[in-house]
Amino acid sequence: MLDDVNSSVSRFVPQDMVTSVVQAINFFNTEVASIHTVKDMWTIAPVDLNEITTFPTCFAYGLLVFVTGSRIVRSPSTEQSSRALLTQLRLHQYRLELTRALNDELGYEKSRLSMFTLGAIILILQITINGLASAEWQLHYRATWTLINTRGGFRQELNGPALEELFEMLIIGYVAKCTSPSLQQLTCLPDLRDLDLIMQAYSFGVHPAFTCPAPLFAEMIRINDHRRRKALLQQQESERHHPVNQANAYTNETQLKILEGAVARQQRDMVVAETVALLTCVLNFQLAEWAQEKDAGRGCYDAWLRQGRVNISAIVIFAILSLPMSPDETRERDLPAGWNAQERAGLCAEYTSLLAAELVHVLQKSDHLDMSLCWPAIALGVSAAGGPPAHQGVVSQFLLRLGKEHGTVAPYKANEVLQRFWQSGKASWDDCFDRPYAFFT
Incomplete structure (x- = not known):
């Protein structure tokens, strides 16, 4: 089974990164997608290894950046400096590849408007908020909302397949308004x-990370x-x-x-x-x-x-x-x-x-x-x-x-x-x- 998964993943990422992608998916499924607070709550969908070939390359690299950054935060402060430096260098490499892959996806109208590209961009927004480039989050958020408008806008997405992504974006945006100066709030959101x-x-x-009634x-x-x-x-x-x-x-x-x-x-x-x-x-x-x-x-x-x-x-x-x-x-x-x-x-x-x-x-x-x-x-x-x-x-x-x-x-x-x-x-x-x-x- 694992050999079949590795073969599938190798079709869209370099061979030397196949194992890393599979490990990242397993980490995401066990440490992120499994999070819940109370029963019957909306949960983050796990990544299906069998459907990995349908994902854009930028999503795979986004997952690698997300997971590597998360592992750095979880690492004990006693971790050897040489190992920590290697992880930081790997994170930098993944971010470069992510930027390159995302630019490729956005360069073509069909892939630019796809659900997977939107999902990848929201994942990258989460990475930005997680602190890897925190000063850029508002610019990134506005760009993501521009993509939503390009796909038909808020009203159309409300009745479309991207409702889950819209749900996530609304919570990110309106909660961030609370922690922004009164005159520097996001203006791209519906009023x-x-x-x-x-x-x-x-x-x-009910989002597991935001349970507000x-x-x-x-x-x-x-x-x-x-x-x-x-x-x-x-x-x-x-x-x-x-x-x-x-x-x-x-x-x-x-x-x-x-x-x-x-x-x-x-x-x-x-x-x-x-x-x-x-x-x-x-x-x-x-x-x-x-x-x-x-x-x-x-x-x-x-x-x-x-x-x-x-x-x-x-x-x-x-x-x-x-x-x-x-x-x-x-x-x-x-x-x-x-x-x-x-x-x-x-x-x-x-x-x-x-x-x-x-x-x-x-x-x-x-x-x-x-x-x-x-x-x-x-x-x-x-x-x-x-x-x-x-x-x-x-x-x-x-x-x-x-x-x-x-x-x-x-x-x-x-x-x-x-x-x-x-x-x-x-x-x-x-x-x-x-x-x-x-x-x-």
């Missing part, structure tokens, strides 16, 4: 006008849109009060200034009202009903309940810290009951403690950490900037162990970003993510 279609794609399944995922999208619009409004306000703009104003413009001020106040009031509405929707999420629906009598109610609990905690923290309501924006007496600054801070502290307790429980009780907790751990890390030092320790311990177990650099990168943030003495969400980051993998 709120297509929210129903976005949620239709999200209903494809669909209603909370929708609120995450709304929060990011609100962050962007609020930042644009603040930018316009700043420009309006800039000395240069004031010097160029008309001399008889007093009434116009009064009108502009009234409009600005009205816009700020709308922003505050929408912020309160978003937080209210998140807090009103019916967690027990969602867990019961997901379980459907299969005996996994507690597991689903825990997944929902950590995600709602993360979204509450994200909403409060990324949408602060400053004294310039509103008067405390005009806010609904329960929403003044002290009460919002108390709410954030409550969910921070709840989430920290969940991560401590997982660290103590689990032999293998779920990648689905990476995003909640990052949200906890931002909140930990102003909380007990123990929370920072829990986040760092969790992310470092997570990266080691899953063979990905993304949690390590997240920990580095959070460490810098904690040392900066700052506290706002955008202060933490000073440039676009992607940690979903």
